[in-house]
Amino acid sequence: MITALLLFWPALAALLVLLIKGQGAKKVAFVAALVEFAIAIVATTGFDAAGGRTQYALNLPWVENAGIGFHIGMDGISLLMVLLTTFLVPLIILSAFKHDYKNPNAFYALILFMQTGLIGVFVALDAFLFYFFWEVALIPIYFIAAIWGGANRIKVTLKFFVYTVFGSLFMLAAFVYLYFQTGATEMAAHSSDVQAFYQLALSAESQSWIFWFLFIAFAIKMPVFPFHTWQPDTYTESPAQATMLLSGIMLKMGIYGVLRWLLPVVPMGVSQWDELVLILSIIGIVYGSIIAIRQHDLKRLIAYSSIAHVGLIAAGIFTLNEQGLQGGVIQMLSHGINVTGLFFIIDIIQRRTSTREITSLGGITQNAKALSIFFMILLLGSVALPLTNGFVGEFLLLLGVYNYNAWFGAVAGLTIILSSVYMLRMFQGVMFGTKSEHTEDFTDLTFNEKAVLIPLVIMVFWIGLFPNTFLSISEPAVGNLLNIINR
Amino acid sequence: MTSIILLSVFGIVNLFVGFLKSKKILLPLALLFLIVVFGVNLLGWNNTQTYFNNMLTIDNYAVAFTGIMVLTTLLILPFSQSYIDAEDENLAEYYSLLLFSLVGAIMMVAYENLIMLFIGIEILSIAMYVLAGSNKRSLRSNEAALKYFLMGSFFTGVLLFGIVLIYGATGTFDITEIGAANVMADGTINTMFTMGLLLLVIGISFKIAAAPFHFWTPDVYEGTPTFFTTFMATVVKTAGVAAFYKLMNAAFEGSFTSWFPTVIAITVLTLVVGNIGAVIQPSVKRMLAYSSISHAGYLLMTLVAFNDLSENAIFFYSLSYAVASVISFGVLKLVEDAREGNHSFAAFNGLGKTNPLLAFVMTVSMLSLGGIPLTAGFFGKLFVFSAVIETGNLMWLVVLAVVLAAIGIYYYIKVVIAMYMQPTGENTKVPVSGFATLVLIICAALTVLLGLAPGLISNIL
Numbered sequence: 001m002i003t004a005l006l007l008f009w010p011a012l013a014a015l016l017v018l019l020i021k022g023q024g025a026k027k028v029a030f031v032a033a034l035v036e037f038a039i040a041i042v043a044t045t046g047f048d049a050a051g052g053r054t055q056y057a058l059n060l061p062w063v064e065n066a067g068i069g070f071h072i073g074m075d076g077i078s079l080l081m082v083l084l085t086t087f088l089v090p091l092i093i094l095s096a097f098k099h100d101y102k103n104p105n106a107f108y109a110l111i112l113f114m115q116t117g118l119i120g121v122f123v124a125l126d127a128f129l130f131y132f133f134w135e136v137a138l139i140p141i142y143f144i145a146a147i148w149g150g151a152n153r154i155k156v157t158l159k160f161f162v163y164t165v166f167g168s169l170f171m172l173a174a175f176v177y178l179y180f181q182t183g184a185t186e187m188a189a190h191s192s193d194v195q196a197f198y199q200l201a202l203s204a205e206s207q208s209w210i211f212w213f214l215f216i217a218f219a220i221k222m223p224v225f226p227f228h229t230w231q232p233d234t235y236t237e238s239p240a241q242a243t244m245l246l247s248g249i250m251l252k253m254g255i256y257g258v259l260r261w262l263l264p265v266v267p268m269g270v271s272q273w274d275e276l277v278l279i280l281s282i283i284g285i286v287y288g289s290i291i292a293i294r295q296h297d298l299k300r301l302i303a304y305s306s307i308a309h310v311g312l313i314a315a316g317i318f319t320l321n322e323q324g325l326q327g328g329v330i331q332m333l334s335h336g337i338n339v340t341g342l343f344f345i346i347d348i349i350q351r352r353t354s355t356r357e358i359t360s361l362g363g364i365t366q367n368a369k370a371l372s373i374f375f376m377i378l379l380l381g382s383v384a385l386p387l388t389n390g391f392v393g394e395f396l397l398l399l400g401v402y403n404y405n406a407w408f409g410a411v412a413g414l415t416i417i418l419s420s421v422y423m424l425r426m427f428q429g430v431m432f433g434t435k436s437e438h439t440e441d442f443t444d445l446t447f448n449e450k451a452v453l454i455p456l457v458i459m460v461f462w463i464g465l466f467p468n469t470f471l472s473i474s475e476p477a478v479g480n481l482l483n484i485i486n487r
Numbered sequence: 488m489t490s491i492i493l494l495s496v497f498g499i500v501n502l503f504v505g506f507l508k509s510k511k512i513l514l515p516l517a518l519l520f521l522i523v524v525f526g527v528n529l530l531g532w533n534n535t536q537t538y539f540n541n542m543l544t545i546d547n548y549a550v551a552f553t554g555i556m557v558l559t560t561l562l563i564l565p566f567s568q569s570y571i572d573a574e575d576e577n578l579a580e581y582y583s584l585l586l587f588s589l590v591g592a593i594m595m596v597a598y599e600n601l602i603m604l605f606i607g608i609e610i611l612s613i614a615m616y617v618l619a620g621s622n623k624r625s626l627r628s629n630e631a632a633l634k635y636f637l638m639g640s641f642f643t644g645v646l647l648f649g650i651v652l653i654y655g656a657t658g659t660f661d662i663t664e665i666g667a668a669n670v671m672a673d674g675t676i677n678t679m680f681t682m683g684l685l686l687l688v689i690g691i692s693f694k695i696a697a698a699p700f701h702f703w704t705p706d707v708y709e710g711t712p713t714f715f716t717t718f719m720a721t722v723v724k725t726a727g728v729a730a731f732y733k734l735m736n737a738a739f740e741g742s743f744t745s746w747f748p749t750v751i752a753i754t755v756l757t758l759v760v761g762n763i764g765a766v767i768q769p770s771v772k773r774m775l776a777y778s779s780i781s782h783a784g785y786l787l788m789t790l791v792a793f794n795d796l797s798e799n800a801i802f803f804y805s806l807s808y809a810v811a812s813v814i815s816f817g818v819l820k821l822v823e824d825a826r827e828g829n830h831s832f833a834a835f836n837g838l839g840k841t842n843p844l845l846a847f848v849m850t851v852s853m854l855s856l857g858g859i860p861l862t863a864g865f866f867g868k869l870f871v872f873s874a875v876i877e878t879g880n881l882m883w884l885v886v887l888a889v890v891l892a893a894i895g896i897y898y899y900i901k902v903v904i905a906m907y908m909q910p911t912g913e914n915t916k917v918p919v920s921g922f923a924t925l926v927l928i929i930c931a932a933l934t935v936l937l938g939l940a941p942g943l944i945s946n947i948l
Binding site: 061062063064065066128131132133134135136138139143146147153154158161162165166169170172173176177179180209 | 854857859860861865866869872873876877879882885886889890892893894896897900904907908940941942945946
């Protein structure tokens with residue numbers, strides 16, 4: 001039941017917010033998101049990680065007589081993703097308080113509505129339900145980005161929308177195919193339940209093409225090189241909150257999809273193509289990093305760095321060893337937290353100086369001590385300094401890749417060096433040096449802004465210092481996953 | 488059967504009511520008639536009856552599709568408000584013609600005999616030829632009527648040739664008997680039979696605007712007054728596809744291998760022409776015309792699949808498409824009326840600001856036509872793809888349809904972009920009658936309801 005509550009509460013709240021005219025909408029939305037987070041905390045305290053079982057499950061028939069169920073529930077991996085989502089959404093809403101978006105009720109309602117889609121993706125245990133929420137999450141973010149975005153938004157978001165739908169339709173086709181493979185005998189009913197998919201015994205040949213049908217959908221969402229071309233433009237043109245939602249949570253949908261619907265369903269397909277995927281991911285790491293170094297626009301820089309980070313997560317997951325998978329899960333949390341924080345800081349800087357160009361900024365440290373400290377911590381988390389959250393994830397991921405193939409590990413390890421280059425170069429350009437005309441009267445953080453950044457920074461250290469809090473939640477579930485993959 | 492009789496009588500009554508001074512009563516009366524017919528029609532559920540020496544069968548298939556068509560007409564009628572406002576003296580005739588054409592449409596889904604199919608198509612078509620030209624002072628409307636009439640007559644001829652050849656080969660018009668007839672001679676299928684089959688397929692393909700027999704569609708849809716285009720795109724198409732499937736299922740199941748290559752070629756062409764054609768259209772109305780061609784393509788995919796899932800897939804898809812089309816053409820008509828007949832994308836600019844409700848329902852409709860979840864269109868596509876995938880060897884067709892569906896999203900979203908993201912410019916608020924608003928809300932609610940709980944009707948056939 002609590003899963004259903006988690007799922008529908010934001011949608012209900014969205015309807016409520018829609019009815020509120022004026023600036024009251026954001027307060028209601030914020031409270032609703034906090035309530036959602038509280039529900040998630042309650043779910044976590046009652047969660048028994050041992051054994052990696054699916055908990056809080058609810059299984060109702062959805063399409064009668066067709067074996068399509070409204071089946072939701074959470075195991076350790078889902079729970080962490082739900083926690084990430086419910087933790088970030090209130091902060092993202094709070095981060096928008098300073099903006100005067102027109103039609104605020106629609107804006108905040110769409111964010112909450114999207115939360116339902118995101119949670120749905122993470123808790124769905126039926127293939128068609130998963131696909132359903134996968135697309136439901138896309139509609140609000142498209143409108144947020146396309147209505148409240150920058151000058152070039154229409155063209156860019158159209159590309160984003162068509163590109164991602166294109167990928168997901170392939171996933172749909174694969175799901176339908178898999179659905180018809182269930183039911184061992186002629187008379188047995190078909191089912192789109194996740195367990196039915198896990199029990200399929202498909203030929204290596206069909207697994208091979210199903211792998212690509214599913215992978216394209218997930219790879220576009222993450223995005224993995226060379227399916228990333230929509231991403232930098234979309235991140236740049238979207239309003240800050242949409243960028244945070246996209247990078248902080250939405251790209252995790254792709255990785256989660258790989259974990260839940262790709263690896264265990266077509267293990268033989270994965271073993272045929274994992275090397276190619278690793279190579280693509282590692283190209284993505286190096287490519288994203290090198291392009292990030294050349295960027296002058298802060299948002300674009302972080303967008304490309306995100307490609308690099310996600311490349312490493314993808315590489316780690318496709319190694320199919322425990323370090324890689326666990327590293328992937330924990331890095332999903334860390335990346336979500338860090339990238340949301342960084343995009344928020346960019347938003348703060350842009351709002352005060354009306355520019356994102358590194359060359360026209362500088363000297364901010366002299367005026368804004370608090371901002372500098374928060375910025376530095378999030379940045380160090382991002383470059384994986386020990387004691388921060390990024391270190392735990394990247395260490396495990398690199399270990400996983402190294403165990404798979406030492407050479408791959410060596411090239412992927414470049415990410416640590418390259419990310420320090422572009423991140424520190426950015427910090428230097430923006431925060432140090434002489435003040436420019438834009439940063440002349442830069443004011444330090446307000447109370448609201450601190451309220452967003454403090455929880456994020458706490459999480460940076462929490463995951464960095466006590467990663468076991470989170471690793472222990474996902475470990476049994478990851479173990480289960482590996483058992484299914486290696487059966 | 489009762490619904491056919493009722494509709495005919497109501498149509499005549501309507502004509503006489505048209506002699507009254509006050510035209511105010513016409514619309515409520517027509518709606519009342521349709522509600523009665525809808526209810527009476529449902530009484531035939533699970534109560535199969537045959538009539539006229541086995542010429543017509545009212546079975547669940549006929550009842551289900553009659554239900555869709557009557558419901559659609561019911562939802563379309565309130566958009567005739569502009570004719571009422573203009574005190575159009577022919578209003579009674581329009582309503583009557585719509586009711587009469589429904590009679591033809593019902594015969595097309597209930598026929599047991601090729602002659603009845605032919606008569607049904609003719610009753611439907613002749614009414615449509617007249618309605619296409621109903622805007623007598625418009626050159627485009629006249630062109631549409633003439634084009635539709637000439638092309639329609641030509642392809643009716645083709646259809647009739649087909650029926651005759653089939654008769655020659657089998658000695659019967661009855662579709663069940665045709666199905667049972669032995670048309671194999673020396674291990675090969677009778678040539679006359681194959682020719683007749685091919686001509687029948689071509690004739691019906693024209694009626695549902697499948698490529699390469701679609702060339703009339705954009706011009707006719709554009710020239711015809713939008714109110715009647717809505718009817719063409721929904722009721723006529725539903726009737727055509729249902730008749731097509733019934734024909735193949737009852738009469739030509741045994742000769743699957745001889746018609747399959749033709750039908751799959753038509754399907755692929757229709758999908759490609761419809762979707763690619765829609766991308767480059769400058770006006771919303773023409774875009775919707777091409778999109779209706781593409782939807783004929785998706786519906787034909789069920790015929791290509793030709794298995795136990797096809798019937799329900801056609802039913803669900805037709806209903807979701809019809810409801811979404813009532814919204815899209817309905818909003819188009821309202822916008823067009825307010826913008827002096829302009830039906831370009833620019834006419835929709837800023838609709839999200841001037842008429843938030845219209846923009847919202849139009850968005851629901853576009854998402855449904857594009858097949859995005861939360862809407863009925865998603866499950867329509869899912870069921871159609873399911874039917875094809877179940878055959879096991881047509882994965883390439885699904886891939887093609889998937890790619891084209893993604894292209895479809897592009898042109899549907901263009902409307903949404905115009906409504907929400909373009910400046911309003913000189914566009915003013917579009918006046919909407921309360922009746923039309925109600926219908927639009929019902930259609931949008933139905934679209935979302937079927938998008939959330941498709942199980943309600945997905946398995947009824």
